Amino acid sequence: MKIRSINAMRGPNYWSVRRHKLIVMVLDLLEMEQKPTNKVNGFRERLEKMFPGMYEHRCSVGTEGGFFQRVDEGTWMGHVIEHIALEIQTLAGMDVGFGRTRGFGEEGVYNVVFAYMEEAVGRFAAESAVAICEALVSGADYNLEADIQKMRELREAVRLGPSTGSIIEEAEARGIPWIRLNKYSLCQLGYGANQKRIQATVTSETSSIGVELACDKEDTKFLLEQAEVQVPRGEIIRKESSLEETCRYVGFPLVIKPVDGNHGRGITVNIKNYADAVVAFNAAKDISRAVIVEKYINGEDYRLLVINNKLVAAAKRTPAHVIGDGKSTIQQLVDKVNSDPRRGYGHENVLTQITVNELTKTIIAAKGYHIDSVIAEGEMLILKDTANLSTGGTSADVTDIVHPSNVSMAERISKIIDLDICGIDIMTTDISQPLNDTGGAVLEVNAGPGFRMHLAPTSGLARNVAAPVIDKLFPHGDTGRIPIIAVTGTNGKTTTTRLIAHIAKLNGKRVGYTTSDGVYIQNRLLVTGDCTGPTSAEFVLKDPTVNFAVLECARGGLLRAGLGFKKCNIGIVTNVAADHLGLSGIHTIEQLAKVKGVIPETVLPSGYAILNADDDLVYEMRRNIECSLALFSMDENNPRIKALQKRGGITAIYENGYVTLCRGEWKMRVMRAENIPLTHGGKAEFMIQNVLPAILAANIQGISIEDTKVALETFIPSPTQTPGRLNMFKFNNFNILLDYAHNPAGMRALKKFVDSIEATVKVGIIAGIGDRREEDNNAIGQIAAEMFDEIIIRQDKRLRGKTEEELIKMLHDGIKMQNPNMKTTIIPSEREAIIFAVDNAVEGSLIVLSSDVIPDALDLVMKLKDREVSGDTSVLQ
Numbered sequence: 001m002k003i004r005s006i007n008a009m010r011g012p013n014y015w016s017v018r019r020h021k022l023i024v025m026v027l028d029l030l031e032m033e034q035k036p037t038n039k040v041n042g043f044r045e046r047l048e049k050m051f052p053g054m055y056e057h058r059c060s061v062g063t064e065g066g067f068f069q070r071v072d073e074g075t076w077m078g079h080v081i082e083h084i085a086l087e088i089q090t091l092a093g094m095d096v097g098f099g100r101t102r103g104f105g106e107e108g109v110y111n112v113v114f115a116y117m118e119e120a121v122g123r124f125a126a127e128s129a130v131a132i133c134e135a136l137v138s139g140a141d142y143n144l145e146a147d148i149q150k151m152r153e154l155r156e157a158v159r160l161g162p163s164t165g166s167i168i169e170e171a172e173a174r175g176i177p178w179i180r181l182n183k184y185s186l187c188q189l190g191y192g193a194n195q196k197r198i199q200a201t202v203t204s205e206t207s208s209i210g211v212e213l214a215c216d217k218e219d220t221k222f223l224l225e226q227a228e229v230q231v232p233r234g235e236i237i238r239k240e241s242s243l244e245e246t247c248r249y250v251g252f253p254l255v256i257k258p259v260d261g262n263h264g265r266g267i268t269v270n271i272k273n274y275a276d277a278v279v280a281f282n283a284a285k286d287i288s289r290a291v292i293v294e295k296y297i298n299g300e301d302y303r304l305l306v307i308n309n310k311l312v313a314a315a316k317r318t319p320a321h322v323i324g325d326g327k328s329t330i331q332q333l334v335d336k337v338n339s340d341p342r343r344g345y346g347h348e349n350v351l352t353q354i355t356v357n358e359l360t361k362t363i364i365a366a367k368g369y370h371i372d373s374v375i376a377e378g379e380m381l382i383l384k385d386t387a388n389l390s391t392g393g394t395s396a397d398v399t400d401i402v403h404p405s406n407v408s409m410a411e412r413i414s415k416i417i418d419l420d421i422c423g424i425d426i427m428t429t430d431i432s433q434p435l436n437d438t439g440g441a442v443l444e445v446n447a448g449p450g451f452r453m454h455l456a457p458t459s460g461l462a463r464n465v466a467a468p469v470i471d472k473l474f475p476h477g478d479t480g481r482i483p484i485i486a487v488t489g490t491n492g493k494t495t496t497t498r499l500i501a502h503i504a505k506l507n508g509k510r511v512g513y514t515t516s517d518g519v520y521i522q523n524r525l526l527v528t529g530d531c532t533g534p535t536s537a538e539f540v541l542k543d544p545t546v547n548f549a550v551l552e553c554a555r556g557g558l559l560r561a562g563l564g565f566k567k568c569n570i571g572i573v574t575n576v577a578a579d580h581l582g583l584s585g586i587h588t589i590e591q592l593a594k595v596k597g598v599i600p601e602t603v604l605p606s607g608y609a610i611l612n613a614d615d616d617l618v619y620e621m622r623r624n625i626e627c628s629l630a631l632f633s634m635d636e637n638n639p640r641i642k643a644l645q646k647r648g649g650i651t652a653i654y655e656n657g658y659v660t661l662c663r664g665e666w667k668m669r670v671m672r673a674e675n676i677p678l679t680h681g682g683k684a685e686f687m688i689q690n691v692l693p694a695i696l697a698a699n700i701q702g703i704s705i706e707d708t709k710v711a712l713e714t715f716i717p718s719p720t721q722t723p724g725r726l727n728m729f730k731f732n733n734f735n736i737l738l739d740y741a742h743n744p745a746g747m748r749a750l751k752k753f754v755d756s757i758e759a760t761v762k763v764g765i766i767a768g769i770g771d772r773r774e775e776d777n778n779a780i781g782q783i784a785a786e787m788f789d790e791i792i793i794r795q796d797k798r799l800r801g802k803t804e805e806e807l808i809k810m811l812h813d814g815i816k817m818q819n820p821n822m823k824t825t826i827i828p829s830e831r832e833a834i835i836f837a838v839d840n841a842v843e844g845s846l847i848v849l850s851s852d853v854i855p856d857a858l859d860l861v862m863k864l865k866d867r868e869v870s871g872d873t874s875v876l877q
Helices: 030-034 043-050 052-056 066-073 077-091 119-138 144-158 162-173 208-215 217-226 240-250 274-285 330-338 358-366 404-417 466-473 493-506 534-542 555-560 589-596 616-624 639-646 685-700 705-714 744-755 774-787 804-818 830-839 854-870
Strands: 002-010 021-028 099-103 109-115 178-180 186-189 196-199 234-237 254-258 268-271 291-295 300-307 310-318 321-323 380-382 394-397 421-428 441-447 484-488 511-514 518-521 524-528 548-552 568-573 603-612 628-633 650-655 658-663 666-672 727-730 734-739 762-768 790-795 823-826 845-850
Touching: 002 119, 021 077, 021 119, 043 052, 043 066, 043 119, 052 066, 052 077, 066 077, 077 099, 077 109, 077 119, 077 144, 109 119, 119 144, 162 178, 162 186, 162 196, 162 466, 178 534, 196 466, 208 217, 208 404, 208 441, 217 234, 217 404, 217 441, 234 240, 240 274, 240 291, 254 274, 268 274, 274 291, 300 404, 300 466, 310 404, 321 330, 404 421, 404 441, 484 493, 493 511, 493 548, 493 685, 493 705, 511 534, 518 534, 524 534, 534 548, 555 589, 568 685, 589 616, 603 616, 603 685, 628 639, 628 685, 639 650, 650 685, 658 685, 666 705, 685 705, 685 744, 727 854, 734 854, 744 774, 744 845, 762 774, 762 804, 762 830, 774 804, 790 804, 790 830, 804 823, 830 845, 830 854
Parallel strands: 484 548, 484 568, 511 548, 568 603, 603 628, 628 650, 734 845, 762 790, 762 845, 790 823
Antiparallel strands: 002 021, 021 109, 099 109, 178 186, 186 196, 234 291, 254 268, 254 291, 300 310, 300 421, 310 394, 321 380, 421 441, 511 518, 518 524, 650 658, 658 666, 727 734
């Protein structure tokens, strides 16, 4: 079996609008296509032995054991690999259940689709599942546990930590979108100008001074002492020579810890003699230049969590430990503790497994034991020097018993240190009593405190401590969204996108938009190239200056990775025509329509899907939307338009020469089409069609008809405003028309416009496209033979899988089908073809250039214009 490709979906996609995290593996079964599971001896037995948990896979049968029933009946290995990929992720602590396997459109080739939690794990699971399946087929041994452990390690390396993850989950529950900004814990909540940021539990509203203070234990302690907060007596020293005097001043027992430490690193507690103090000092010195020596406070370790100056949770923390039974060794006791199903690798479960490392052995040795020692029944042996959950510690929720004076003190501390989210570490014998009464003390104040102990305590009530964080960042139900208008379709989407962005910009919006030409932020081109995929969409949505997004969404990005956003306010589908068929498993126009249909299905319930009522496939998309419907049509009498108008819906139509908005059956004429520059005097009907969804989107967004009209009047078709879309260049004796038409539907629309133009001779410069079917290239040739008096066949820069000769022949064959006598010249180089056409142009002729690399073609045409004016041929060099 051979893996052709593995793609990770990260948003709404062709396979599922609601399940965003999917691996799509294109798998060629090769000879295994002829060997379903019931034709491989012993396969079922080996599969069930390796994966007994698969009995729970119901598959299409719908009952437990359903998948094994399918295996017995005979199913293909792609289907088996889908289930293996799901099961091994579950075994690694990531319970995923969605999967499907579908034909790719070639014999023996399949799309194997399954859910993942972490992309790196999902990709590994795809490769591992194939390898496992091959081993099961051949009967070879396979080290499954190694793969499971690898997936655990991958997950821990890339996943968001429990604190960040809890905030993200709370944001998602409230409809707040988010984007991960780096491979660590920096995340953006909300979009564009409305975004907030978090990094673990530090937010974009956290005081930098507060963080600085919390990281400087000396300053923290000084401020708290000044405010009469109980803190342990102590000193900060930098040299070992100062240690002995400091020990005498503070008095044993001691705690020694680094000033700049975190996560419990370099801390030694309950030091009772000078020799141990020297060892502890050097351990702390390895972490920080300065070291704190302070009084060891007797009691238990408590963490108070204060968010927005209000105590929201409190937990008692206990370091990793074992309790003797008088017969088991320390290692056996550790193993018994780790067998608790609540303990897992890293952060995968409520508790973390205890690891016996050198620090643990040192602590055990200090007690006079070694790892194989048996400790007395009931004796508690501490194994770590901190109570962190990440090292195997436990926590108990005590929020409801914290004494009011301690609550008041904690909330006051958060203001003294100036932290919106802070963790306060307290040592006391009884948190339900005032600190002054128990002799307890505040040990530390932490910026960016961990939430795990409160989200999933070992005992007591779990606390949703992420909720107050979101309450602070997004008060009063704010979602941090900005208006998003998503535009898709086969033809016209770039022009529609640009026009909507222009209307919004003139209405005072700070617009970011993506097109097949590049990414624009407030009309400044920041990224060049085809930018119609999810990465470009995220580029706009991450920009903090943007408060209005218009995003062109093409099929390629949807199939490779899904959408770069989960929901939009308006989704527009201009049309669906045969284009790019035969690529990425999309072989029919109905499948292509399903790809485009992802856009209207992702519109918020409060938003609108704007659909082309003249296109049957686009109109059918209304059946899957959960939002309001708006329609546009070039025919005011279209029965679909009439029906929506009678129901009081919003429509846009072309009637009596006007582009017109309708609310119900009431008409609101915007302006005559012939007065809209984009339509070239009303001759370019497909441009009129592009105007209709744009004025609908503007109206739905609350932009007045008057403002929309001004925008339409000022949207001038030109190389800068609409590059490659009906760009007309007037030379002294002839004209050049540059257009992006790149499929039969686009060519037919262009033909209608060209037919309306008077010219002595019409010359077409056309090219075959490598990633289109033969019949598509034939059709382009046929349409060109209808449009032009002469044709020059050139070739695209990107051959996309076919040879130059193959593509030229496809076009030539199409031309001959229509007009065997058509005058045809073959000049493979686009540059040479354009120069040839210009140099041989007759007076009054029209040269029509269909180009795929618009910037290069525009640059050359402009240089030819300069040559005509100056007579300087060097401009072409």
